[in-house]
Amino acid sequence: MAYIDLGLDEHEFPGITGLLAFRPETAKPFRDLLNILLHGPHSLSAGERELIAAYVSGLNECVFCCTSHSAFAAAQLDEGRPLVEQVLANLDSAPISSKLRALLRIAGAVQQSGRNVTERLVEDARAEGATDLEIHDTVLIAAAFCLANRYVDGLGTILGDDAHYTETTKRIVESGYTGRRVPSSR
Template sequence: MPHIDVGNDAPGIIGLMRFRPETADPLNDLADALLRAPGPLSRGERELIASYVSHGNGCAFCTGGHSEVAARELEGGMPAVRRVLDDHDFSGFPEKIGALLTIAGLVRRGGKEVTEESVAAARKAGATDVEIHDTVLIAAAFCMYNRYVDGLAAPLSTDPSSFGQMADHVVAHGYAKGPGARRA
């Protein structure tokens, strides 16, 4: 049961954004900047980081949505995403991605958990300072998104295909034009 009445039946963050539309645009713009804008990490890799952090935080809505987007953007699809989430098995991805996912997991536990050694390991695996920066920022932002969704007990959709439909829309249009955005 949701902690507050948001006045709509939309699941997860979508319902919260419809409740407070003045916050939807900045949150969607941030998601687009972090996950969709041009950058050194692919869209799929960035979505995988978001999904990995969300899964570690136990946020079913964000895990489901970002896993579906990552699966559409990554070679190996959902089986590759599930290996990372369920087994912490980074094989099939470049060593750099495993090192960055390790950093993302540390950020999820707490920013001060990131160590000189974890950063050195990422650099040794080929990660640039920009990729390390972006990983930390994605992980930190998704801790916020996860806590927003779960802190208000936003409901999940009862339609099993809803995450796939949301992912199709994100891949085609991004987050700023998504179902929770005011400027859709």
């Protein structure tokens, strides 16, 4: 049970979905930001951007967000779940591009502290072909997921079941983050 009464069935709206339904006026700008960062047009694929979210969520040990965004990444990457699991297990040996590895290192630095992002990390990413937009958005995705992870875990929300992740993955891949389910009680 969440630490506060969300006024809905948490099994139907686990994790952040219940929190966003509880406070729709704050949910809208947050969903809009996520939609731009993770689903909008970009030089990084949606799967790569979801992988950044999953990676940061894994470092933060946020099970709900790591599970969700791992599923979203896997559904949008040709290599699917095996690649996501390899990245989460060992970034250095995962079979990803050197550019994505450099961007994930930046995301990992953000997860620790924004001040851990160094000029060297940025130069390394640029040397691997990362653009300023890709570096910017990697930092913002990582920061946004530190917020989301703390939001979900800070209010003690429950994990979803397999059906939740399957349904949500389908919706995210097809419609992005602005399409949402609304509780019937609200």
